[in-house]
Amino acid sequence: MPSGISKLKFLRVFNAYSNSFTGPLPKEFVNLRLLEELNLGGSYFKGEIPRSYGSFLKLKYLHLAGNKLEGPLPPELGFLIQLEHLELGYNELLSGNVPEEFALLTNLQYLDISECNLSGNLPPQLGNLTKLENLLLFMNQITGEIPVSYTNLKALKALDLSDNQLSGTIPEGLSSLKELTRLSLLKNELTGEIPPGIGELPYLDTLALWNNNLTGILPQNLGSNGNLLWVDVSNNSLSGPIPPNICQGNKLYKLILFSNKFFGSLPDSLANCTSLYRFRIQDNQLNGSIPYGFGLLPNLSFVDLSKNNFTGEIPEDLGNSQQLHFLNISVNYFYTALPKNIWSAPNLQIFSASSCKLKSKIPDFIGCISLYKIELQENLLDGSIPRDIGHCERLVSLNLSLNSLTGIIPLEISTLPVIADVDLSRNFLTGSIPSNFANCSTLESFNVSYNLLTGPIPASGTIFPNLHPSSFSGNQGLCGGVLPKQCAEDASGPRDTEVRQRQQPKKTAGAIVWIMAAAFGTGLFLLVAGTRCFHANYSRRYSDDREIGPWKLTAFQRLNFTAYDVLECLSMSDKILGMGSTGTVYKAERICCMGKIRGRIWWLIGLQGTRLPWVWRRGSAICIMIVIL
Template identity: 35%
Template sequence: MEFGRKISNRRLNCLPSPPSSSSTFTNPHGMSAMHARRRWSPPMILCLILFLCSVSLSTSADEFQQLMKFKAAFENSNPTTFSSWVEGNSVCNFAGIKCDSNGLVSEINLPNQNLAGTVPFDAICSLQSLQKISLGSNSLSGSIGEDLKNCVRLQHLDLGLNSFTGKVADLSSLRELRYLNLNHSGISGAFPWKSVENLTNLAFISLGDNPFDPSPFPTEVLKLEKLYWLYLTNCSINGRIPKDIGNLTLLQNLELSDNKLSGEIPESIGRLKNLYQLELYNNKLSGKLPNGFGNLTSLVNFDASTNQLEGDLSELRFLTNLASLQLFENQFVGEVPKEFGELKNLSNLSLYTNKLTGTLPQKLGSWSGMLYIDVSDNFLTGPIPPEMCKNNKMMKLLMLNNRFTGELPASYEDCKSLNRLRVTNNSLSGIVPSGIWGLPNIAHIDLSSNRFEGSVTSDIGNAKSLAQLLLGNNKFSGELPDEITEASLLDSIQLTSNQFSGKIPENIGKLKKLSMLDLDSNQFSGSIPDSLGSCVSISQINLAQNSFSGKIPSSLGSLRSLNSLNLSDNKLSGEVPSSFSSLRLSLLDLSNNRLTGRIPESLSIEAFNSSFAGNPGVCSDDMKSVRHCSSSPSSGNSGHVRTLISCFIAGMVALLASLAYFLLFKSQKNDKSENPLKRSSWNMKPYHLLSFTEEEIIDAIKSENLIGKGGSGNVYKVSLSDGKQLAVKHIWTATAVSNPGDRNSCRSSAAMLKRGKSRSPEYDAEVATLSSLRHVNVVKLYCSITSEDSNLLVYEYLPNGSLWDRLHTCKKIEMGWEMRYEIAVGAAKGLEYLHHGCGKAVIHRDVKSSNILLDENWKPRIADFGLAKMVQAGGDWTHVIAGTLGYIAPEYAYTYKINEKSDVYSFGVVLMELVTGKRPVDAEFGENKDIVKWVCSKITDKESLIDLVDSSISAASREDAIKVLRIAIHCTSNNPVQRPSMRMVVQMLEEAEPCQLITITVTKECQNIAIQEGFKC
């Protein structure tokens, strides 16, 4: 009976609404509605009702079954979403389901539900009244199959932000479709335009961020007269923007960024009067902004950055509704229009890296206030506009590398929202407003390379977010306030080349995050605070060229992260602290002080030969560059005791040596397989503390341990008894080089080591260079072992071989972009250290992927310094051609002169290898072409950079790879002057860090802001 009651109720709901008494309609037989009704008998009406209700029940049951198939496909990935999808509950009450007035399913709305699996389109497209499918932002997979064509009533389809594969099914049957979103859905193959052109009701199309086959702009889309939204970013579209784009007069949003578009922006685009957003960034567009562009008076957001646009900005002066204008990395010239000062909504302005001149409008941002402005790397002059932080909204004020003059406006000391202030390398002057030092949200203050004066005020104690304080190369003076230690997030303090005086604040140890303290070339005095040893994160300390006095704090020896310590040219006295023995330093400079006493044994190595110059009172028994300790004056009984001890030790050494010789001679006499190596007189020079002897090394030089052959010698793998592994290189001697054919045989190691009686220039170069280097990205040289006829170098062993092997040989491995990026950054830091961290710059001269070795964690080391040279006082120097084909900088061929920029060129080639997967020289490039010319030819031919990326790099990482390829192109400029320094290369690479955590909705923001500003996405 309960079931019967339900049926009865349902039957009552099946009754059609009677027409009103005043209305009539004609039935198929020509009878009026009233006449027809009079001829229906009650039994006939009851039958009709029963029939209609049975059909409704059947349809409802069928829809329930189809939805159950949908549930079964996804329930395991998110059971909570489907908790209401149970028998006994009306389908219209299912979560995410809507029904029409007839109780039939009209919408499936389940976006962003973590659904994973394949969509059963056959099931949901059997829902006869289905008008909307919204399943975006899930993890849907499989293909968008042919069954979708059965959703003939569909008006809204959103499958974006998923992981589908393959081509899109034919959509031409979906003639009622108005909204189509397949953005970043994973689909590929040919563009689905042929099925779209028949969908004349389409008003919204979003097909961007999919790896479609390259194709021209689809002219079919120009027939869709109702279109108001067109998103085709990152779709591999090439060629020109069609002239008829202006026919889509209803367009409000047009996004064509990250494609391969070339040529000029068509003049017809000025007819799109409703356009509020136009995104064209990262193409190869050229020419000027077209005449009539100023007619786009509804435009709010315009981004055409990273193209080849030129001309002036005059067409933009009429766009009174602009809120965001981004034209960075183009070739615009002329002045910023004065009308920009009247743009009341302008809040984001990014014009960096153009050729703009003149002054900025002084009313710029004075209406509602800027959020950020970046006009860096232009030729702008005049004062900084004073009111851009009106309403306290500005976060970033970036004006690096221009010619601005005048003072920092006082108004900015009240800009509480500001977090980045960078005006490096201008001609600004005057006293910095005191409130700027203490802005609560400021993270970066970079005022370096200007003419500022005055002091850092006590307000800096309020800068609780400050991480970087960069004030170098100005005229600042006075003492550092004690309050600076209250800025607890400080990471870098760089005050070099100013006129600061007084003491370092005693409480500097409170700065636990401080990694760099650079006070070089000032007038600081007093003692170095002992609390500096509490800055546990510090890696670089440079206090050179000041007037510090007193003893060096022994607490500095506890700084485990310290990599570089420069205390030179001061008035420090006392002994070098014994605690320094535990430091792992790549740079140590204590020269030109008043130090005395014995240098700790661990620092008495050739790497630090010049580190103690100008300290007559220090001594060492192991270093040639300072006084021998035994030559120091001695008196009284202590001198006699030392003499007796020395004599006793010398006697014991002589006795043990005689005994060893006797035993060795006896052993050799009884050994029929006499080894000539053991008769040699060996000289081992350690450059680190060693846990092995020369005998262990020599005994392991056997043909079965040979692991490599190079242009200057063989390399052997040595396994010590304690499990440690080493690499030993035998440098070819003069005689060996004269017989190069012997290099290709694995003859007796003893025979090879007997060749020649003079050390090669490569050996001397490698020892002289590597023995003085200390860096995590430079291969470690433990010691050298020489005899009359043998030259051996003992290195750390790097088990993963060379980058060349991993990219180009049978040892090739699948390397994702993150690994390649980390290798690029590490190798760059190694070269940066060689060029900038070694006193005199070290030019490697043979930078290539085969000289970048990989440790067990795939971290890179720069290796093989056989051609390296220290830069002399004159800068460049001349030598015979050296290097490897494909990596040699072009200027070397006609000048024979090299400097650090030659290494930068070679490193740029390595970056191209990492991005493209290609060898530096390959027949694929064509006659007389190397990888650099090949890349440049592709750009010249208007090919997209993305086509150059190694196909094994995932599509999601290719934009990140393109950033590095741009750096590589910069490094390989024909003109050495235009190449960046390795310090700049490292900075650019760090700013190009992969943005793996950024969601698709803010990726462009990452590109436009993070890359240029060093944000870590």
């Protein structure tokens, strides 16, 4: 601050607010005997507040807030008997108590010493400041109780003692402060009940009491004055119903009641509160249904109804909400289906409805232009995942776990441009994992555990080689990738895309029929030829079995073993009965891995591949022919 200002003997106002001055506060200002307003706030002045600043004779306005001042508050400031406005806040290095000498400032109307490092108790003497309209001491380390003498501050309009370490109860006499518009005591250690008369204050527009240990009910007349703008009593132990007229006057824009014990149903008047912007009532014991009309509120942006006991239908009008961007209805007991238009809210970004007993199918994702997070886990949803989820181009997180979903994993999920987290675990999904997920560069987590998936896990890409095997556990048909179970070497290429799942049966059905017919014909020819040779030899060695009757050809279900299992049962001493272009015929005396099968068994084994078994028998002899395609 340049010197020489003290020579301006008739100076009445000096305003240097919000600059970058440094150094100590200039002491020469005390020589300005006619000075009425001194504003040195919002710069970088440091050091202590000069004690000489208590010698201004006519000073009415002193603003030193927002600097780097330090040390205790000088009691001498209490000698500024003409002072009406005092701002010393936002100097984090200030320390000590609020001087009780400030009670001498009988003309004081505005006192702000917020966000400093003050400690100690509140001086009861401040209750003598009968002209005081604003008392702001928030964000300090003040302890003790709120002095009862503060109920004498009849002109008080704003009382903000929040974010301190105050204890005890809210003085009943605060209900007598009829001019009070703002009461903020949040983030303290207050106990007891909210004085009922608080709800009858005629001009009260803000009630902020969150993060205390308050009990009892919310004053039932709260809001009846028609001036209420903001109520936040979250994180207490309040109970009882929500005041029925809390939005009377239609000015309320924030109603935050979460983490209490409120019960009963929502007042119908809330559905007509067109000014409502934020509505958070989660973690209570509220019941009944969600009133129709919330979706029609023009300003409603943030709604959290989770962790309550709500039941019944979810209003369809929520899908028509124009400003809604956050909706959480999780952990309730709806036992109903989601509205078909739930994704149509044009600005909806986060939708959470986990663990709330939702039934039926997931609605088609029509209109989900803004959604980036969908949480539907732990419900009763069934049916398939709608393929039009590809319309949700901003979707980042999708959680559909712990439902009863069926069908395949839609290929469209892998095409979402910013998808990062996908959890489809603990459902009944079938088919394979679309290989396109390997090309999804934004993917960070992927969980499909405990489904009925089959086929190979995508081995390429940035995410799949680094996933934990638990992301795929519980799917007996999955193989490869991070799993110890490797896919069969004779697998005929990838079958994991939806296109292949649709087209392969159509392309190969006719070929399989012809191959099976050819294989059966070949097998039948060998059967007839072999039977004659076998019958002649068999009749000499087992003549007692002739009386049983002729051979009978019977088709059985597909067997659960392969040609490799058979070969493992053959020893070096087994005899080769014959060889030909169709394969080799072995004679085996024991089949250890086939279970309890009696008699001699002949195997016709050809090339590797898909098997088509036929079994024929006569007496105690069992012949199994496996035609390898």
